[in-house]
Amino acid sequence: MKAAIKAISYYLPPRIETNLEISREFPEWSADKIAEKTGIFERHIADEGVCASDMGAESAKLLFTEHGIDPHDVDFILFCTQSPDYFLPTTACLLQDRLGIPQTAGALDFNLGCSGYVYGLALAAGLVETRQARSVLLITAETYSKFISPEDKTVRSLFGDAAAATLVAASETGSVGPFVFGTDGRGGEHLIVKTGGLRHRQAAAGKAAVVDEFGNVRRDNCLYMNGPEILVFTLRIVPQVVASLRQKSGLTEDQVDHYIFHQANKYMLDLLRKKLKIPPEKFCEHLAGCGNTVSSTIPIALYHSLKAGRIRESNRVMLVGFGVGLSWAGCMIQL
Amino acid sequence: MNIDDFVRHFEGAVDDVAAGSLNPQTRFRDLSQWSSLVALNIIAMVDTEYGVELSVEELRKCQSIEELFQLLSGKKK
Numbered sequence: 001m002k003a004a005i006k007a008i009s010y011y012l013p014p015r016i017e018t019n020l021e022i023s024r025e026f027p028e029w030s031a032d033k034i035a036e037k038t039g040i041f042e043r044h045i046a047d048e049g050v051c052a053s054d055m056g057a058e059s060a061k062l063l064f065t066e067h068g069i070d071p072h073d074v075d076f077i078l079f080c081t082q083s084p085d086y087f088l089p090t091t092a093c094l095l096q097d098r099l100g101i102p103q104t105a106g107a108l109d110f111n112l113g114c115s116g117y118v119y120g121l122a123l124a125a126g127l128v129e130t131r132q133a134r135s136v137l138l139i140t141a142e143t144y145s146k147f148i149s150p151e152d153k154t155v156r157s158l159f160g161d162a163a164a165a166t167l168v169a170a171s172e173t174g175s176v177g178p179f180v181f182g183t184d185g186r187g188g189e190h191l192i193v194k195t196g197g198l199r200h201r202q203a204a205a206g207k208a209a210v211v212d213e214f215g216n217v218r219r220d221n222c223l224y225m226n227g228p229e230i231l232v233f234t235l236r237i238v239p240q241v242v243a244s245l246r247q248k249s250g251l252t253e254d255q256v257d258h259y260i261f262h263q264a265n266k267y268m269l270d271l272l273r274k275k276l277k278i279p280p281e282k283f284c285e286h287l288a289g290c291g292n293t294v295s296s297t298i299p300i301a302l303y304h305s306l307k308a309g310r311i312r313e314s315n316r317v318m319l320v321g322f323g324v325g326l327s328w329a330g331c332m333i334q335l
Numbered sequence: 336m337n338i339d340d341f342v343r344h345f346e347g348a349v350d351d352v353a354a355g356s357l358n359p360q361t362r363f364r365d366l367s368q369w370s371s372l373v374a375l376n377i378i379a380m381v382d383t384e385y386g387v388e389l390s391v392e393e394l395r396k397c398q399s400i401e402e403l404f405q406l407l408s409g410k411k412k
Binding site: 213214227274275 | 369370372374378383388389390391394395
């Protein structure tokens with residue numbers, strides 16, 4: 001028995017931050033330059049008081065209404081976020097109640113970013129294929145905007161808030177797998193919010209912002225990304241994952257119909273596409289209107305690829321997520 | 336690998352710099368355009384044009400375009 005993706009919906013918070021608004025605060029970082037370098041025109045930002053869980057709940061409700069799914073049929077909730085409501089209780093437990101999912105359902109959070117969707121599919125498929133669950137609701141939801149310093153033009157330009165909901169259940173025709181995973185904790189410091197967890201509950205009193213070797217301002221309580229380090233990692237790892245997945249699936253380059261990578265930014269996507277010699281019609285780019293939504297980039301891109309008819313049933317699609325951790329995962333899917 | 340070609344590729348990695356305006360002795364961190372975007376472009380250029388992985392640590396150790404060229408020539412062998 002194979003598990004497969006049965007349905008996807010997603011939610012973007014209503015408030016939009018445009019390139020023009022960002023460029024007003026940074027004289028040399030024009031709206032055109034932002035669009036050219038990142039491929040992003042707008043990103044959606046959650047209001048104060050709106051958490052990842054709130055957006056996650058909205059995405060799940062959209063999943064139920066858009067696809068005619070009854071929340072009473074869900075028997076497991078997986079919630080992927082790095083912006084939980086609380087240290088405890090588990091945010092997925094709160095979502096069970098909010099969404100009217102039966103009390104007999106399991107629920108857990110897992111903390112991953114850009115690789116989170118593929119890990120979530122692996123966990124969901126594992127539950128379904130071992131018959132521990134029948135109908136898994138996988139929600140990815142992120143509010144990086146709440147970690148981002150207004151002074152950091154790079155991460156402000158790249159990241160947007162969003163949530164996506166996916167139903168994974170047994171399927172006659174579709175599948176998820178095989179999977180490839182990877183982890184390199186040496187790169188943990190390259191994408192980090194240093195304080196707020198238990199290692200450093202608060203920033204050291206009076207500690208000033210530090211300017212790094214590239215002129216980026218870093219504050220311990222804000223999201224810090226070392227772009228060059230992340231690029232080196234991406235260029236090394238993603239080709240390895242792609243090769244490994246082709247080999248594991250016994251597929252040639254031509255037999256993979258479509259590629260959806262984590263939509264980090266257009267610069268990186270273009271480099272990867274050229275390095276891997278993937279024809280443009282097989283390669284997904286969807287971030288202009290929402291930016292890098294972390295663990296939701298892949299489901300959002302998949303949703304749009306399906307809607308536009310670029311991906312059809314029985315197509316062999318490769319998904320690869322990579323980033324914060326450093327963590328990566330790839331899989332093949334058929335819908 | 337040829338130093339003149341490398342300098343031209345390096346110029347391509349820096350915004351708003353005229354072809355022929357940089358030379359092997361240029362200390363690239365002193366350029367007014369130096370930023371993480373330039374570092375990204377250099378890493379990408381080295382990967383695309385020379386098929387070599389340049390780490391941030393290695394880039395950090397180089398002061399001039401010539402030093403970077405020497406480092407990469409050593410790696411390519």
